[in-house]
Amino acid sequence: MENESVVLPKKQEFSSWYNEILWRAEIMDVRYPVKGLYVWYPFGYSIRRSVYNLLRSLLDMDHEETLFPLLIPENEFMKEAEHIKGFEDEVYWVTHGGKTELEIPLALRPTSETAIYPMYALWVRSHADLPLKLYQIVNTFRYETKHTRPLIRLREITSFKEAHTVHATWDDAAEQVECAIILYKKFYEDLGIPLIISRRPDWDKFPGADYTIAVDTIMPDGKTLQIGTVHHLGDHFSKTFNIQFEDEKGEQKYAYQTCYGISERSIAAIISVHGDDKGLVLPPVCAPVQVVIVPVLIGKDRDAVLEASKKVFEELKSAGIRVKYDDREIRPGAKYYYWEMRGIPIRVELGPKDLAAGRVTIVNRLGLRGVIPLVDLVPGLSIALDNLSEQLKVRASEKFKSDIKYAKNYDEVCSFVETGVVAVDWCQNKDCADIIEEKTGASVLGTDVRTPDISGSTGVCIACGARAKIAILARSY
Numbered sequence: 033m034e035n036e037s038v039v040l041p042k043k044q045e046f047s048s049w050y051n052e053i054l055w056r057a058e059i060m061d062v063r064y065p066v067k068g069l070y071v072w073y074p075f076g077y078s079i080r081r082s083v084y085n086l087l088r089s090l091l092d093m094d095h096e097e098t099l100f101p102l103l104i105p106e107n108e109f110m111k112e113a114e115h116i117k118g119f120e121d122e123v124y125w126v127t128h129g130g131k132t133e134l135e136i137p138l139a140l141r142p143t144s145e146t147a148i149y150p151m152y153a154l155w156v157r158s159h160a161d162l163p164l165k166l167y168q169i170v171n172t173f174r175y176e177t178k179h180t181r182p183l184i185r186l187r188e189i190t191s192f193k194e195a196h197t198v199h200a201t202w203d204d205a206a207e208q209v210e211c212a213i214i215l216y217k218k219f220y221e222d223l224g225i226p227l228i229i230s231r232r233p234d235w236d237k238f239p240g241a242d243y244t245i246a247v248d249t250i251m252p253d254g255k256t257l258q259i260g261t262v263h264h265l266g267d268h269f270s271k272t273f274n275i276q277f278e279d280e281k282g283e284q285k286y287a288y289q290t291c292y293g294i295s296e297r298s299i300a301a302i303i304s305v306h307g308d309d310k311g312l313v314l315p316p317v318c319a320p321v322q323v324v325i326v327p328v329l330i331g332k333d334r335d336a337v338l339e340a341s342k343k344v345f346e347e348l349k350s351a352g353i354r355v356k357y358d359d360r361e362i363r364p365g366a367k368y369y370y371w372e373m374r375g376i377p378i379r380v381e382l383g384p385k386d387l388a389a390g391r392v393t394i395v396n397r398l399g400l401r402g403v404i405p406l407v408d409l410v411p412g413l414s415i416a417l418d419n420l421s422e423q424l425k426v427r428a429s430e431k432f433k434s435d436i437k438y439a440k441n442y443d444e445v446c447s448f449v450e451t452g453v454v455a456v457d458w459c460q461n462k463d464c465a466d467i468i469e470e471k472t473g474a475s476v477l478g479t480d481v482r483t484p485d486i487s488g489s490t491g492v493c494i495a496c497g498a499r500a501k502i503a504i505l506a507r508s509y
């Protein structure tokens with residue numbers, strides 16, 4: 033890990049850059065001997081922990097966390113027709129216990145609707161039990177046949193946060209969909225990840241849903257990455273699993289449901305959106321180490337510098353800043369490389385000159401240098417961390433904006449979609465979508481685009497000339 037050769041440039045070689053960052057920054061080890069399954073290095077896992085702590089803190093405001101079994105009996109799994117159709121090619125089945133064939137095969141959950149809803153049928157009794165809002169963070173299994181990729185396309189999704197809610201009316205469920213979108217927006221805003229929020233076309237919605245709202249971001253190669261979905265399930269599942277409640281008038285009613293999920297793709301997005309040619313760049317909110325202290329030991333002041341560095345460490349630690357003191361016996365340059373690769377937001381350097389001047393030198397991960405007087409250490413560093421968060425947000429959002437263009441004809445679509453995402457006018461008709469997709473090689477990502485704002489719309493379908501609304505076309509992961 034001491035090889036200091038420069039990482040492949042992110043812009044030209046995104047895919048290789050991504051793979052290289054995963055092992056150089058010790059996020060995922062891809063050498064596990066099962067296709068599509070990867071191993072979290074402890075450092076990668078500590079990023080996962082900070083990111084999911086943030087997600088948990090947002091969910092815990094009005095959801096409760098739960099944990100359901102990994103195995104789903106075949107008879108429950110097969111109950112909802114559309115749902116089965118959507119997942120049947122991807123399910124792993126457990127058919128034996130030891131040498132005995134199981135009477136009922138058990139599915140490894142690809143998602144947990146069919147594990148959770150039979151229990152909801154037992155738990156929901158009256159309108160007083162509603163709304164019910166639970167979530168769990170679990171691993172799920174999908175037999176992916178497409179090219180697998182760490183954190184992005186997996187056979188074991190290790191960090192699937194799935195929320196499942198139950199409501200008295202369709203409108204209440206629709207309102208919950210909006211609440212979930214606000215929550216996801218906040219989560220990604222905190223992480224500095226810009227979002228396209230749109231409604232998936234009907235043929236691309238969650239199997240068994242009334243509609244699906246998705247959040248996507250744009251990767252450095254211009255392809256989109258879906259990093260969250262919110263589904264209005266209507267009463268399809270409640271009718272299948274008999275989730276009924278007694279309303280105020282004493283009548284039995286079917287409930288309405290939503291579900292919404294985020295996976296470790298959120299971490300793939302952080303890596304890809306913020307990272308640079310020197311390695312990972314972590315927003316302070318999710319960095320397992322926010323500040324690293326590197327004592328610069330030269331000359332006779334060695335002991336004084338070490339002592340002062342330790343004091344700085346103690347002070348920051350007791351102020352609640354996630355801080356590391358790097359006193360390894362290697363040269364400072366090697367330490368700088370090591371922590372830059374791991375995306376640590378701020379490096380504090382303390383040498384004899386700093387000590388004499390009663391200050392520390394700071395360098396943030398984007399290379400911005402400054403000094404902070406020792407007497408202002410904690411407030412000074414807090415401001416520096418906030419400034420970096422802001423810097424990252426601005427940088428990501430500028431890049432994002434430049435990656436989306438409105439196209440008024442096929443030629444423009446074809447040329448823009450090579451490097452980014454294209455907005456076009458589309459009449460919402462599937463036949464036109466097929467023509468557009470065939471002619472341009474891009475797919476309809478979504479309609480009813482909520483963010484970003486797109487200007488230039490002609491209101492006329494690019495394929496047939498009928499009245500149209502903006503749709504986003506993209507190549508997707």
Ligand code: ZN
Pocket residue numbers: 458459460461464493494495496497498
């Ligand atoms: Zn049309």
